[in-house]
Each structure stands twice: as C-alpha cells, then as structure tokens.
Amino acid sequence: MSVATHETSMGLDHRKLAMWIFLASEFLFFGAFVSAYLLYLDTTNRGPGVEIFDIPFTSVSSFVLLMSSLTMVLAHNSHVRGDMRGMRLWILATAGQGMVFLGGQVYEFTVFFREGLDLTQSPFASSFFFLTGFHGAHVFIGVLILLGLYSLSLTGKVKVGQDVKTEMVGLYWHFVDIIWVIIFTVVYLIPELRVGG
Amino acid sequence: MAMTTTPTTGAPTPRFRPSSREGILSWIGTTDHKRIGIMYFWTVLVFFAFGGTQSGLIRAQLAQAEQSLITAEIYNQMFTMHGITMVFLVVMPFAAAFFNYLLPLMIGARDVAFPRLNAFSYWFYLFGGVFLYSSFLLGGAPNGSWVGYAPLSANAVSNMAFYAVGLQILGVSSLASAINFITTILNMRAPGMTFMRMPIMVWMTLVTSFLLLFAVPIIAVALFMLQFDAVFGAQFFQPASGGDPLLYQHLFWLFGHPEVYIMILPAMGVVSEVMPVFSRKPLFGYAAMAFAGAAIGFIGFGVWAHHMFTSAIGPVPRAAFSVATMFIAVPTGIKIFNWVFTMWGGKIRFTTAMLFSVGFVSMFTIGGLSGVMHAVVPHNAQQHDTYFVVAHFHYVLFGGALFGFISGVYYWFPKVTGKLMDEKLGKLHFWTWLLGFNLTFGPMHLSGLLGQPRRTAVLPEELGGTVELYNLLSSLGFVVLFGSALVFLYNLIRSLRRGEVSGDDPWDARTLEWMTATPPKPHNFDEIPTITARDEFWHRKYAEDEQHVPVPVPAGASVDTDEHAGHGEHIHMPDASVWPFIHTMGVLPLGYGLVYANWWLIGAGVVWMVAGFFGWIIEPLAEGDDDEPATALAAH
Amino acid sequence: MADTTQAGAPAEAEGGADGHHPTQQEYIRIAVVLAILTALEVSTYYFEFGRAALPLLIVLMAIKFVMVAGFFMHLRFDTKLFGRFLYTGLAWAVVLYTLTLLVFVVDANQ
Numbered sequence: 001m002s003v004a005t006h007e008t009s010m011g012l013d014h015r016k017l018a019m020w021i022f023l024a025s026e027f028l029f030f031g032a033f034v035s036a037y038l039l040y041l042d043t044t045n046r047g048p049g050v051e052i053f054d055i056p057f058t059s060v061s062s063f064v065l066l067m068s069s070l071t072m073v074l075a076h077n078s079h080v081r082g083d084m085r086g087m088r089l090w091i092l093a094t095a096g097q098g099m100v101f102l103g104g105q106v107y108e109f110t111v112f113f114r115e116g117l118d119l120t121q122s123p124f125a126s127s128f129f130f131l132t133g134f135h136g137a138h139v140f141i142g143v144l145i146l147l148g149l150y151s152l153s154l155t156g157k158v159k160v161g162q163d164v165k166t167e168m169v170g171l172y173w174h175f176v177d178i179i180w181v182i183i184f185t186v187v188y189l190i191p192e193l194r195v196g197g
Numbered sequence: 198m199a200m201t202t203t204p205t206t207g208a209p210t211p212r213f214r215p216s217s218r219e220g221i222l223s224w225i226g227t228t229d230h231k232r233i234g235i236m237y238f239w240t241v242l243v244f245f246a247f248g249g250t251q252s253g254l255i256r257a258q259l260a261q262a263e264q265s266l267i268t269a270e271i272y273n274q275m276f277t278m279h280g281i282t283m284v285f286l287v288v289m290p291f292a293a294a295f296f297n298y299l300l301p302l303m304i305g306a307r308d309v310a311f312p313r314l315n316a317f318s319y320w321f322y323l324f325g326g327v328f329l330y331s332s333f334l335l336g337g338a339p340n341g342s343w344v345g346y347a348p349l350s351a352n353a354v355s356n357m358a359f360y361a362v363g364l365q366i367l368g369v370s371s372l373a374s375a376i377n378f379i380t381t382i383l384n385m386r387a388p389g390m391t392f393m394r395m396p397i398m399v400w401m402t403l404v405t406s407f408l409l410l411f412a413v414p415i416i417a418v419a420l421f422m423l424q425f426d427a428v429f430g431a432q433f434f435q436p437a438s439g440g441d442p443l444l445y446q447h448l449f450w451l452f453g454h455p456e457v458y459i460m461i462l463p464a465m466g467v468v469s470e471v472m473p474v475f476s477r478k479p480l481f482g483y484a485a486m487a488f489a490g491a492a493i494g495f496i497g498f499g500v501w502a503h504h505m506f507t508s509a510i511g512p513v514p515r516a517a518f519s520v521a522t523m524f525i526a527v528p529t530g531i532k533i534f535n536w537v538f539t540m541w542g543g544k545i546r547f548t549t550a551m552l553f554s555v556g557f558v559s560m561f562t563i564g565g566l567s568g569v570m571h572a573v574v575p576h577n578a579q580q581h582d583t584y585f586v587v588a589h590f591h592y593v594l595f596g597g598a599l600f601g602f603i604s605g606v607y608y609w610f611p612k613v614t615g616k617l618m619d620e621k622l623g624k625l626h627f628w629t630w631l632l633g634f635n636l637t638f639g640p641m642h643l644s645g646l647l648g649q650p651r652r653t654a655v656l657p658e659e660l661g662g663t664v665e666l667y668n669l670l671s672s673l674g675f676v677v678l679f680g681s682a683l684v685f686l687y688n689l690i691r692s693l694r695r696g697e698v699s700g701d702d703p704w705d706a707r708t709l710e711w712m713t714a715t716p717p718k719p720h721n722f723d724e725i726p727t728i729t730a731r732d733e734f735w736h737r738k739y740a741e742d743e744q745h746v747p748v749p750v751p752a753g754a755s756v757d758t759d760e761h762a763g764h765g766e767h768i769h770m771p772d773a774s775v776w777p778f779i780h781t782m783g784v785l786p787l788g789y790g791l792v793y794a795n796w797w798l799i800g801a802g803v804v805w806m807v808a809g810f811f812g813w814i815i816e817p818l819a820e821g822d823d824d825e826p827a828t829a830l831a832a833h
Numbered sequence: 834m835a836d837t838t839q840a841g842a843p844a845e846a847e848g849g850a851d852g853h854h855p856t857q858q859e860y861i862r863i864a865v866v867l868a869i870l871t872a873l874e875v876s877t878y879y880f881e882f883g884r885a886a887l888p889l890l891i892v893l894m895a896i897k898f899v900m901v902a903g904f905f906m907h908l909r910f911d912t913k914l915f916g917r918f919l920y921t922g923l924a925w926a927v928v929l930y931t932l933t934l935l936v937f938v939v940d941a942n943q
Contacts, residue, residue: 010384012912014310018380020915021410024922025372029414031926032448035934036422036433043439045432059875066871066897070864073905077857120430123440127433130422148811157815167907174906178898185874185894192878193886383914411925447933498929502936514936 019168023175030179033131034186037124041191045122050191052117054108061104062184065139068097069177076170079163087166088153094173095146098139105136128187135183138176145169214773214816218719226775228312229719233319234298235613238606240323241291242686247330248282249682251275253675256637260672262658262665272654273340274356278329280343281360284460285367286326288594291602292463293318293374296402298613300378302710303396305387305728307720310380312771313813318374320781325366328788332359342652344453347434347445351426358792361424366784368413368420375409378402387709389728393487396708397480400487401466404494408455408462411498416452419445428794446508450501458497460594461561462490464601465532468554471608472536474706475551476543477747479732482535489528489535496525506577515574522572526565533562548704549623553604556631560596564589567642582652585645591638603630603685610689611703615716616696622688629681637674640667707735720768772818780809854910863904870897 075090341355350357425431473480502518567589644667730736739747787802908916
C-alpha cells in the first residue's frame with residue numbers, strides 16, 4: 001500500500017472511498033442473480049425461453065444507457081469547470097436517457113407478459129425478471145438521485161467546487177451502466193447464440 | 198416532538214435538531230459513535246432476554262421424553278426465533294456495539310466517517326428486530342428454522358415472509374456499518390497509526406466488515422428470491438416447475454459460512470485486547486494474529502458447501518470442501534497458540550474480564566475441535582441434524598463469541614461509565630456461567646452421537662434413558678445459566694448506580710482508548726495523539742531496562758484530561774440529526790407491505806424513506822458542508 | 834482478467850495525472866469507440882461468427898467494462914485503491930459463483 005498512511009489517513013475523500021467499497025459489494029449482489037439466471041437458462045417449464053428476446057430492441061435501449069454514461073461524465077466535466085448550467089443540462093440529459101431505458105424495459109416486460117412469460121411461469125422467467133428488474137430498480141434509484149442532484153444544484157445546496165457530489169452520482173450511474181454491459185452480453189447476446197446456431 | 202432547542206452558534210439550527218445531551222430526543226438524534234454503541238448494547242440485552250426465554254421453553258419441553266408442554270407449532274417458532282435472535286439480533290449487534298464504541302477511540306479519531314449513516318445502521322437494526330418480533334402478534338412467528346430452507350420456507354405455513362423481509366432489513370444495517378467502518382479504518386487513523394500498529398480489535402473490525410461487505414449481498418438475493426417465491430409466486434425454488442432448492446442452500450451458505458466468522462472474529466478481537474493487558478505482556482505474534490484473522494476471513498468464503506454434505510452434491514465437491522474446511526483450522530490454531538503464548542510467562546491477573554477471555558479460548562477450542570470433526574464427510578453424514586451439531590455451534594458461539602463479548606463488557610465497562618464492575622459478583626457470574634454452559638451443551642455432544650435429532654418438538658422415548666438423562670442435564674444447565682445471567686444483570690445495574698470509581702486507567706492498559714478521559718468526552722481526544730508504536734499508551738507509560746522489564750516512565754502516564762484542554766484548536770464534530778431515525782422508520786410500512794403484498798403500504802414506505810432521505814441530505818450543517826474548506830473530521 | 838489491461842495501459846493517461854481528466858472531446862471520442870464496440874457485439878446476432886462468437890463477445894464486454902470504469906469512472910486518474918476495490922469485488926463474485934455453478938455441474942455428471 002504505497003499510497004497509504006499519509007500521516008492521518010490515505011488522503012482520500014471519505015465519500016468516494018465509501019462509494020467504491022459499496023460498488024465492490026454490488027458485484028456479489030448482481031453475481032447471484034446472474035448465476036441463478038445461468039442455472040435456469042433451460043428451465044422454462046414448457047413456457048417461452050431465450051428465443052423470446054427482441055435483440056434489436058434491447059440493443060437500442062442498451063445503447064441509450066451506454067450513452068447516458070457519456071452525458072454523465074460530461075456533467076461532471078462541466079461541474080469541475082464551474083459551468084453549472086452545462087452541468088444541469090447534462091444531468092437532465094442523463095436522467096432523460098435513464099428514463100428512456102426504463103420505458104424500454106417496461107415495454108419489453110409488457111410484450112413478454114403478452115407472449116406468456118411472467119414471473120410465475122418458470123424458474124427461467126423468475127430469474128430473468130429478477131435480474132433485469134433489480135437492475136431496472138438501480139436505474140430508477142439513479143434517476144431519482146440525478147433529479148435530486150439537479151434540484152439541489154438549483155437551490156444552491158450543490159455549489160461550484162463541490163464536484164465530488166456529481167462525481168459520486170456519476171460513479172453510481174456508471175456502475176449501473178457497466179453492470180448492464182455485462183447483462184447485455186451474458187443475458188441476451190450469448191444465450192441468443194445458441195438459438196441462432 | 199417539541200423539545201426545547203436552543204440555537205447553537207454559527208448557522209441557524211434546523212428544526213428538530215436536538216441540541217441538548219439529555220432526554221430521549223438527544224438519543225434519537227445522536228450521531229455520537231459512543232452513544233450509538235451504548236444503544237446497541239442495551240438493545241442487545243433486551244433481545245438476549247427474548248432469545249434466552251425461547252431457549253428456556255425449548256429446554257423445558259425437552260427436559261423429559263414425550264412431553265407436550267408446548268405444541269409442535271410453538272416449538273418450531275421458538276427454535277426458529279431463538280436462532281434468528283441470537284445470530285442476527287444478539288451476536289452481530291453485540292459486535293457492532295463494541296465496534297461503534299471502540300473503533301474511533303482505538304485509532305485516534307473523533308467519530309466514524311459517516312456519523313449519520315452510523316445512526317441509520319442502529320435504527321435499521323432496531324426496527325428490523327421490532328419488525329421480526331411483531332410477527333408474534335400477526336399470526337405467528339417464522340417457524341422454518343434460521344436457515345429457512347426452501348421450498349418449505351416459501352410455503353405460507355412457515356410464516357417465513359417475516360424472516361425474509363426482517364433479515365433483509367438487518368442486512369442493510371450491517372452493510373451500512375461495514376462500509377462505514379472500512380472507510381473509517383482506512384481513512385481516519387491518527388498520525389502514525391499504521392496498519393501494523395492498529396490494535397487487533399481494529400484488525401478484526403476491518404476483516405469482519407469486509408466479510409459483511411461481500412456476504413450480505415448474497416443473502417440479500419437469496420431472501421429476495423425466497424420472499425418473491427413466498428409472496429408473489431416466483432418459481433426460484435419450486436421443484437414442480439423445475440426450480441432447484443439447492444440454489445437456496447448454496448446462496449444461504451455462501452453467506453452463512455462467512456457469517457460464522459462475522460460472529461467469532463469480533464470476539465477474537467476482544468480477547469486479543471484483554472489478554473495482553475492482564476498478562477502484562479504484549480500480544481504474542483501480533484502480525485500472525487492480524488494475518489490469521491484475515492486468512493480465516495478469506496478461506497471462510499470458500500467452504501460454504503460443508504453445510505451441504507448431506508445434500509445432493511457430488512463426491513468431488515464434497516472432497517474439495519472438506520479439505521478447504523480443514524485448512525481453516527490452521528489460522529485458527531495460530532490464534533489459539535498465540536493467546537496461550539501471550540499468557541505464557543506473563544504476570545497474569547485473573548480479573549473477571551481475564552477469566553472470561555481464558556474461558557473463551559478453552560471453550561472455543563472444544564467447539565473448534567468438533568468443527569474439524571464435521572469437516573470429515575462420513576463423520577458429517579453421521580452427525581448431520583443431530584444435537585452434536587447443536588453442541589458444536591453453541592461451543593463456538595456461546596462458549597466463543599459470547600464469552601469473548603462478556604469479557605469485553607467487564608473490561609471496557611469502566612471506559613464507558615467511569616465505574617468498575619463488582620469483581621466478586623463478576624467471579625460468581627463467570628463460574629456459574631462456565632458451569633451452566635458446559636452442563637447445558639456438553640451433554641448434547643453425547644445425546645447427538647446417540648442419535649437425538651435437532652428441530653424436533655418431542656424427545657422420542659425410544660432413544661433410551663441415557664439420552665433422557667443428558668437432556669435433563671441440559672435443561673438443568675439452562676437453569677444455572679438463567680441464574681447466572683441474573684447475577685450479571687444485577688452486577689451491571691448495581692455497578693452503574695454505585696460502582697467503585699475506576700479512574701482513567703484502571704487496568705494499566707496498553708491501547709489508545711485508555712489514553713483519554715474516562716468516560717470519554719464527546720470529541721474523544723482534546724488533541725489527536727501522534728502514534729509512534731504499537732501499544733502506544735503502554736510505551737508512553739513504560740520504558741524497558743536491559744532485561745526487557747518494563748520500567749515506569751516518571752512523567753509518563755499522560756491521560757489526556759482537562760489540563761491541556763482546548764489549545765484553541767477548533768474541533769469539528771458531527772451535528773446531531775433526527776433524520777436517520779425518521780428515514781428508517783419508513784422501513785416498517787415498507788416491510789409489512791412486502792409481507793402482505795400490499796402496494797399501498799409499499800408505496801407509503803418508499804415515499805416516506807425517499808422523503809426522509811431528502812430531509813437528511815438538505816439538512817443544514819452547523820459548520821457548513823463537508824466540501825467547504827474545513828474538511829474531514831480526522832484532519833487534526 | 835481486466836486487471837492486466839488496467840495495469841498495462843495507463844501510461845499515456847497517467848502522463849496528465851493529478852486530476853487531469855480528459856477533455857469533452859476526448860470523452861466523446863471514447864463514447865464513439867464504445868458505440869462501435871456495441872455495434873460489433875450486436876452484429877453477432879445478425880451474422881454467423883461460429884465458434885469465434887463467444888470469445889469475441891466476452892472480450893468486447895471486458896473492453897467496454899474497462900473503458901467505462903477506466904475513463905468515465907476515472908479509475909485511471911484516481912488512486913489505485915479504488916480500482917482494487919472494483920476488480921476485487923468483480924473477481925470475488927466471478928470466483929464464488931463459478932464455483933457454485935461448478936458444484937451443480939459436477940453433480941450432474943454423476
């Protein structure tokens with residue numbers, strides 16, 4: 001630990017350190033969902049399986065979420081430069097893309113319901129809805145936090161020079177994004193290979 | 198809640214902020230790690246009484262064969278709630294009580310990194326416990342055992358929805374504390390307090406926190422799945438649709454085995470503090486102790502399937518997990534030998550605290566040895582679900598964790614209150630406790646090997662007179678323990694009221710927490726000490742002569758009291774805040790909503806918690822925001 | 834797996850260390866690369882890659898992951914400790930759950 005023990009501490013911001021510690025634990029959380037999903041990939045109880053996925057549609061919403069990471073980092077970049085108007089604009093753009101993603105998920109779930117895939121259909125269905133649903137919940141919380149950050153920057157609670165706050169929100173948001181990078185590949189694309197082949 | 202709030206200096210005091218240090222509101226709004234630790238302690242005692250009562254009913258029912266004092270239904274609730282209570286509401290928060298109180302004092306900080314989050318953890322714990330116990334009034338407590346194996350636990354008959362949601366709440370509490378403590382330890386050590394100078398208690402706090410950090414999310418997933426199976430018709434563990442109950446067992450024990458070390462490592466930390474002080478010697482093999490603790494934590498993650506040797510897993514995994522399990526005996530053995538060598542050649546003072554620590558080492562060793570027996574697969578198959586297992590884990594959790602914690606209570610009681618606990622009563626407590634404990638759980642080894650099954654409401658007569666005798670002895674042991682617990686309680690209250698005044702350093706202690714006033718002031722240290730050695734306080738008091746015999750330094754023992762107070766240095770302390778309390782209260786409607794699938798309650802709970810969270814965030818701070826120039830509490 | 838990329842590459846990024854984060858243009862360029870990688874991923878759905886598809890998808894996923902973590906989450910410019918937390922959590926999850934699933938599989942072959 002070369003960085004360590006700078007007299008009093010590690011010279012790190014408490015909040016950033018805590019956020020990284022929290023994010024480390026989140027892997028164990030999502031990992032359990034992914035394992036259940038992989039375990040039950042073929043346990044469809046005579047209901048729909050992975051062939052039900054609409055890859056083009058999910059690709060678009062995945063792309064939106066990925067790009068929301070760009071706007072998020074631009075918000076932080078603006079905040080660092082003291083450009084609060086720009087920061088607010090990019091925050092709103094990020095929240096908006098998050099909502100688009102969530103809307104896409106609601107649409108996707110609705111379609112699946114109509115096609116006979118619901119939570120109670122099979123272990124496969126339960127684990128699919130659980131994994132993507134809990135990720136969606138994370139996005140939803142992220143949107144709430146973004147809107148909170150937006151309004152707090154309006155009231156002056158989040159000031160110029162307090163860009164660690166935006167960075168914290170960003171860390172969470174990017175994390176939710178990289179989890180989706182994994183989910184998109186492991187849940188959608190890789191099982192779909194078997195359907196194709 | 199209209200308490201008189203007198204505005205403090207600086208920024209206007211927000212509404213609801215308790216400014217006094219008296220009255221109930223000051224406790225509800227406290228962010229002082231010491232007060233939170235004290236609250237943990239008393240709450241633990243209450244739940245310990247509940248859990249003890251349940252075990253009393255169990256022992257009464259099993260005192261003789263074929264008894265029917267209580268119905269099987271009640272019996273099932275009793276052993277389930279006994280397990281849940283003792284694991285999640287007693288041992289874990291007991292550790293949290295010590296961590297909270299001691300951690301900042303031991304590393305020379307003024308508080309933890311996130312004082313309000315710390316309060317949040319406590320309230321989540323309290324409400325989680327209240328929530329679990331409210332099930333008694335709402336159609337019966339969970340009765341599917343503390344492991345909650347699916348698919349039984351997913352069936353409404355087991356009432357396990359309360360278990361799933363209640364444990365989830367307690368998990369949030371643990372996770373928040375874990376993050377808080379890790380950040381505190383990494384970031385808030387006093388100048389010179391390197392990792393290798395931290396007290397072993399702090400090391401064990403760090404390891405325990407990492408275990409929680411990585412284990413709690415796993416049980417969270419298992420509990421979510423269980424609850425959705427039970428309440429919303431999901432199919433995770435339903436064999437009828439192809440679900441695999443083994444998945445639950447895996448997820449549970451992926452958490453459950455680290456959990457075992459989450460419960461024992463803190464007690465090991467306590468003992469590692471007590472033993473050197475009363476042996477008048479530094480801890481033997483400090484580095485080995487620290488790394489053995491970390492190794493136990495690390496290996497402890499890779500052995501979970503040894504709880505499932507009799508489940509449907511193949512011979513190769515069984516063999517692998519068996520070997521891995523035996524490996525844990527190595528770091529554990531290192532620790533036990535180091536404690537023994539710490540006492541070896543020391544000037545031992547057998548105070549009550551020391552007696553309990555010695556009791557810990559001996560009883561825990563017995564429990565550890567029966568643990569190694571479980572690691573042997575054929576042996577395990579023989580013992581699985583018998584009272585032998587019950588004997589084993591009570592020797593490690595009662596004889597281990599609880600002995601360690603009680604040792605800590607006797608040791609740090611003067612630190613917290615400024616008064617000594619009565620040593621005569623303490624010794625009475627120890628010897629009756631040791632006797633009662635061995636009388637209760639010793640015979641269970643034998644009755645288990647003779648085939649008495651766990652979790653069975655009636656002791657079958659066919660097991661024979663010997664097993665009946667053992668059970669009678671166990672039940673008598675409970676009576677002894679009960680009496681002993683009363684002695685402890687009496688001693689605690691009596692010493693609080695009119696205990697002998699302890700002075701600042703009653704034990705001639707070694708570590709930092711004794712270097713400040715007793716009881717400590719809200720800000721812990723008037724001046725943050727600079728650390729130059731392991732056992733800093735000792736080295737300020739004693740030098741060594743040529744034979745390495747400690748010699749008192751003339752003007753050494755500088756307990757940090759009022760004389761050099763102030764120095765005009767500005768001390769930034771966390772504000773009191775009732776928002777963590779308000780925020781966490783929302784978990785009650787949310788929890789009931791999840792149990793009863795009531796969307797209105799769920800919605801109300803979520804809105805309440807979000808609103809409470811925003812109240813928390815926008816609450817003005819008396820000394821400005823964290824980002825404003827005067828940053829970090831720790832920065833001198 | 835990702836850790837090696839992390840350790841190997843940051844040479845040019847570290848040149849502008851001390852909180853010297855990328856500029857807006859650089860962020861946009863990174864996002865363009867991410868978009869291209871995503872397009873490549875999706876193409877496995879439309880075209881036949883045979884046995885190469887699975888490793889390709891995993892590699893692409895890892896690259897995207899490391900890029901977002903490294904640039905957008907500033908791992909490349911921050912203390913190494915943060916990266917250690919992230920990748921330890923990831924590695925820990927991968928190891929534990931792989932073992933768990935292996936126990937199921939090994940059993941199935943009985």
